[in-house]
Amino acid sequence: SSLKRVACPASNIECCVFFDLANTLKQTVFTDQCGTNAQSAIQLTFNDAIGFSMSGGPSEGTGADGSIIVFSETELQDPANSGVTDIIQTLTPLLQQFNISAGDLVQFAGAVGLSTCPGSPKLQFLAGRPNPTVPAALGLIPLSSDDVNTIFARLADAGFSPTELVQLLSAHSTAHVDSFTFDTTPTIFDTQFFLDVLLKGNATIPGARPSVAQAPEPSILAQEDVVRLQSDFAISQDSQTACIWQNMINNQQLMMNSFANAQFKLSITGQDQSQLIDCSEAVPTSTPFVGTSASFPPGTSVQDVQQACSSPFPKLE
Numbered sequence: 127s128s129l130k131r132v133a134c135p136a137s138n139i140e141c142c143v144f145f146d147l148a149n150t151l152k153q154t155v156f157t158d159q160c161g162t163n164a165q166s167a168i169q170l171t172f173n174d175a176i177g178f179s180m181s182g183g184p185s186e187g188t189g190a191d192g193s194i195i196v197f198s199e200t201e202l203q204d205p206a207n208s209g210v211t212d213i214i215q216t217l218t219p220l221l222q223q224f225n226i227s228a229g230d231l232v233q234f235a236g237a238v239g240l241s242t243c244p245g246s247p248k249l250q251f252l253a254g255r256p257n258p259t260v261p262a263a264l265g266l267i268p269l270s271s272d273d274v275n276t277i278f279a280r281l282a283d284a285g286f287s288p289t290e291l292v293q294l295l296s297a298h299s300t301a302h303v304d305s306f307t308f309d310t311t312p313t314i315f316d317t318q319f320f321l322d323v324l325l326k327g328n329a330t331i332p333g334a335r336p337s338v339a340q341a342p343e344p345s346i347l348a349q350e351d352v353v354r355l356q357s358d359f360a361i362s363q364d365s366q367t368a369c370i371w372q373n374m375i376n377n378q379q380l381m382m383n384s385f386a387n388a389q390f391k392l393s394i395t396g397q398d399q400s401q402l403i404d405c406s407e408a409v410p411t412s413t414p415f416v417g418t419s420a421s422f423p424p425g426t427s428v429q430d431v432q433q434a435c436s437s438p439f440p441k442l443e
């Protein structure tokens with residue numbers, strides 16, 4: 127309506143719709159601070175975008191194109207998508223309501239969801255992704271049971287290095303699946319995740335869904351429902367990534383900046399950047415970081431660390 131247009135704070139008029147969408151998302155979907163919908167929306171940005179294969183050719187899906195929503199009946203058959211069913215259902219009506227493309231909706235919702243997480247960087251957002259014409263091939267999303275070299279190869283086929291994968295995995299700092307989480311601070315985007323994954327344990331989380339493969343020596347934090355994914359653990363230990371991983375601990379600024387860069391690249395995977403317009407101005411400012419630095423959770427100490435990087439381990443409280 128003309129009223130809305132007068133009130134639109136965008137400097138680029140084409141971005142007005144994303145200011146409206148941000149308001150609706152915050153009022154109806156991301157009502158909690160870094161709650162389950164926000165976390166699921168962040169995962170959705172990856173599960174959609176990684177459906178891209180340089181070796182498989184253009185018909186194998188085109189990355190960050192929203193095919194995970196438009197062709198959800200097909201793509202939800204991938205067991206790696208078992209956690210995103212609900213958020214897809216929640217977001218789908220917004221396609222018609224705001225008349226935007228599915229790829230834009232997925233990436234914008236992820237950016238707005240992340241902004242509710244204290245400690246998160248403000249993400250860039252480009253608009254104008256065309257709607258998808260084909261579903262992504264099944265099997266392109268890594269599984270937590272995959273071998274680390276399989277995961278690296280899959281990410282390389284989508285254009286991402288092992289270092290960029292570690293940076294993207296910062297998103298597992300704000301993650302849940304059923305009643306368990308990947309670090310002890312699941313509603314804060316902080317470096318605690320990179321510490322918690324290194325803590326060797328002996329207790330398994332019972333009843334985890336099949337998509338959740340646990341590390342060979344599962345989490346010492348299992349009594350707090352923190353799970354060590356086999357894939358996260360393997361990446362923390364691999365010689366290509368062990369020091370990248372360890373260096374994140376207590377390096378909040380590095381985590382924020384490197385995640386923002388890698389996530390921007392993820393958000394335009396398979397897209398022609400020259401055809402997109404910058405609507406970053408519509409992404410809300412992130413909730414400030416209120417947490418403390420990474421620290422050993424109660425009952426754990428440096429003796430529990432499975433250190434794979436030869437640089438000195440950071441000094442922690």
Ligand code: HEM
Nearest residue numbers: 165166168169172209268269270294297301302303337357
């Ligand atoms: C090696 C690659 C990865 C593997 C194997 C993996 C695996 C998983 C698994 C098993 C879950 C639990 C929920 C489910 O079963 O779907 C999960 C959740 C999540 N993943 Fe990943 N992931 C990977 C990479 C990423 C990346 C790059 C991102 C970056 C955006 C990401 C963001 C998330 C988020 C935010 C959640 C929490 C979802 C929620 O709370 O609902 N993951 N991931």
Ligand SMILES: [Ca+2]
Nearest residue numbers: 299311314316
């Ligand atoms: Ca956290």
